[in-house]
Amino acid sequence: MSYDTNIIEGIKGESLIIFLPISEVDPELIRTWRNQDEIRNNMYTNHIISPEEHLAWYQKISRDPSVRYWIFSDDGIKKIGLVYLYDIDLKNRRAFWGIYMGDLRLQGKGIGSRVEFAILDYVFFDLNLNKLNCEVLAFNKPAIRFYKKFGFAEEGYFKQHIFRDNRYYDVIRLAVLKDDWVNKHRERIKKVMGITEEEIARKKIYV
C-alpha cells in the first residue's frame, strides 16, 4: 500500500465520505472492479478490459483536464468504489458524473448516497458549476432511482443509443441544477439520510 502519509494524517475520526486521488491505488484494483459482471453490464461498454487497455485509459485520464476521478472510502483506508466527473465545461458551468461500487458487498448500505451528496456539494459549491448531468442505460432502474432521489430529473430519452451485445439499448439523461439542489433538495436529503452540517463538513475531497 502506498498512501501519502499526509492523507492518512488528515483523516481523523468519522467522515461523511472521503474521496482519494486514484493515484492512491494500484490501477489493477480499478480494472478488477470495472470487469465485474454487475458493473460492466451497467456501462456503455461491457467487454472485459485487458491490462493494456486499462493502462492506456489510465494514462489518458491522468492527462485530461476535463475529467476528475476519485476512489471513495468511508475511513480513508478501505477502498470502496470509483466516482468521477467528466466533460467538465467551465465556460457553460456544467459537467457529467458517474459512480460505481467496486466492493459489491457494500451495495445498498447508503454509501453511494453519501458519495452523491458529496459530489453535488463539491460540484456546486467548490467548482461553482451550475448543472450536473448523468446518463444511464434505461434498464438500470436502481441507478435511475438513486439519481432521482437526489433531485435529478429526466431531460432526455435517447432511443437505441448504445449498440452492445448485438443489440441497441436506450439511454436516459438526467440533470440537476444548482438552484434546485441548494434550495429544494439538499435539506430534504439531509433529513432522509439523517446527516448534519457538521458531518457534511467532515467530508474530505482530495484534489
Ligand SMILES: CC(C)(COP(=O)(O)OP(=O)(O)OC[C@H]1O[C@@H](n2cnc3c(N)ncnc32)[C@H](O)[C@@H]1OP(=O)(O)O)[C@@H](O)C(=O)NCCC(=O)NCCS
Ligand atoms: C448505483 C450505486 C452506485 C448505488 O450505490 P449504493 O451504495 O448501493 O446506494 P445506496 O445504498 O446509497 O442506495 C441509495 C438508493 O439507491 C437505490 N439503489 C441503487 N442500486 C441499489 C442496489 N444495488 N441495492 C440497493 N439499493 C440500490 C435504492 O433505491 C436506494 O434508495 P433507498 O435509499 O430509497 O432504498 C450502486 O448500486 C452501483 O454501483 N451500481 C452498479 C453500477 C451502476 O449502475 N452505476 C451507475 C451507472 S450510470
